[in-house]
Amino acid sequence: MLPQDSGDLTLTSLTKRFGQFTAVDSLDLTIAQGSFFALLGPSGCGKTTTLRMVAGLEPPTHGEIRIGSRDITYDKAYRRPVNTVFQSYALFPHLSVWENVAFGLKRRRSAQVDKQVADVLELTELQALAGRKPAQLSGGQQQRVALARAIVNRPAVLLLDEPLGALDLKLRRQMQVELKRIQTEVGLTFVHVTHDQEEAMTMADTIAVMNAGRIEQLGAPADLYENPATTFAANFLGQSNLIRATVEQRQSDSVTVALPRGTVRVPAGRLPGGVDEVWVGVRPEKISVHGETVDGKTVGGKTGFGQTAHDGTGQPVAGLNRIEGAVVTDASFMGVSTQYLVRTPWDQQLMVFEQNRGNAGIHRPGDRVSLSFAAEHTFALDANQDSAAGIDLDGEAPG
Template sequence: MATGSFATSGADLELVGIQKRFPGFTAIEHLDLVIPAGSFFALLGPSGCGKTTTLRLVAGLEDPTRGSILIGGEDVTHRKPFQRPVNTVFQSYALFPHMTVLENVAFGLRRRKMAKPLELAQEALELVELEHLASRKPTQLSGGQQQRVALARAVVNRPALLLLDEPLGALDLKLRRQMQLELKSIQEEVGLTFLHVTHDQEEAMTMADTVAVMNKGRIEQLGAPEDLYELPHTAFVANFLGQSNLFTGPVLEATSHAIAVEVAGTRVLVPKARARKHSGEVTVGIRPEKLRLLTEAPPTTAGVNTLGPGTVTDVSFSGVSTQYQVDVPGADSVTVFAQNLDFGPVVTPGTEVWVSWKVDHGFGLEDSASEEAKFAPELDTATIAVQAKRDLAAELEVS
């Protein structure tokens, strides 16, 4: 891909003490956030957590009840959308069906009376490798191609900050995964700051340098995708970002290196550096793919935790791996992912088994109970499309 004149730097985004209240509820209680220039940042969370509201505040499509928004060090809190160095790629793409691809991309440039709008639009189409489809109408394109046109239309305006509002939600699984890699590649080439809002965990982890997990209007945890996955701080993050086996029990002993927690009558060790609490009741966790499934009681081994015996209650084949549900008395159901190195399941329902894992793979949470996220009703596709076109019009408005 050729970047040409689009290899411009992004800008820092800083949210300071943001609060957003609507009649009857508070969408964001208090939000402080800094996104470095040139980064690919994802806001991840369930419906109703406040992530889309945050994006709309940054775009200028909503006004904060309290707090400040700074882009590149400049306070833009009270600026109109078209006065901000920001563009948005919407889930519905919001393309104009009566215009050609080239005209769609050049639309914002013409509204701003920019010089050589068609030439710049052609460069943007080259960036997303669609220059050969410049004369087609949006209805003649695939979903993935329409998504690229929407991206080109946003990038052509050379914003310091590009907002991605669930941009891949309308694509099928295979195309969505392809576009995840392509979007990341484009971001690296153009050097803009990307703020990506999504509820898709895989999408966030695949594309973003940094992920912020939101829940009920606040950020529960922020960091690199691998850090959030390997060392979640709360039960919500542990369960929302992938799957986790969580066990709660009293701390029996704490040394300088580890804590011992009683789980189902067994001492389970967790490295002290990987535990958020070191006394009282502690919830410890282990990811399903870190577990080994054993059909005989294993010998006691240093650095290894073991639970069992338990009984296999369910076996689900998913191609790459097989998922086992194991009922361990006192520990509820334990989920195990086993890679399919052999043909067929290793064990069948009713088999007596033990599960084990390396002590270094476990983690301890700062809370002891998993709270369900508060979900808001999803908008239908038609409503999303209408709203996106209104938001685009607000972004492109000229005085």
């Protein structure tokens, strides 16, 4: 059963200024009913301020907030069909789990309180803990109680403000799976604010990457990761190697670009129009590292494509972009993968993640190597953008 006042959550020209500082800058956004949506960005980007405006905890300077056909822009917080789950669980310490979950229903004198509470405790797998007080629960259990207390009221939109931030890594990953399962079963609109890229990609159907009060890019997790539209998105959502390059030749399906040494190919559809100076991007896990010699034969020559490369098993792979004459400067074994820093002939450090398949040794610092990556895994961005945008942004002001 859908809650009252259900429908898409729509933000139109939503703006919030604090004096001369613009925290949220004319935001236009539609969040589909029943979806799991993530607002992702570094501290200070405006994501929490946006959430607080939707919750009714912060009045907008300008703009409109609607759920379905209902304008809630200036409704009091308690009148909105919205509930919020915070990082601090805000449970009543003197009440049991059952009483915490039932609290809002009893205040509204809802019918069938016992059944509604029983149903949501089953959904959140808290039946066996119904009689316990919050102090007797783990952090993950307390988070599920806070979630149950919000869900039982059947809001049109459930707002989640960094809800897993206080949990340790293992429990946080377990709760990511649980939150997605619960959202799928209950069918409510979840809007999740986080600075954690993995968290957003694990749970959300759609992600809005925010930067300086605006949406930098919007889309499905896989599309944002594989096809970043800006250097900020490329660097903030995962990690990217960005290499300065110049467009040399355009064909119908691919473009040849010149690196500081040699050339590589980029799919024509992944190159911004009307620019000749670009950042060529490739994700660290898309790159393979090859020893300078394989089976006693030197793998040499200049950077280029269409040459014969070798994968981790020593088998030839044709048609890969290649960078020759590189040197490993650091190798860190991570268990599932080895993380390399590799210095190119033009003295740029590139990062490589090589999966541990158990069939190849680890390259050591000082090893001379070549790098290869498929043209279809290569993207390009306008070189007028800052190549360092989106890197190391945590620890700024809240927002």
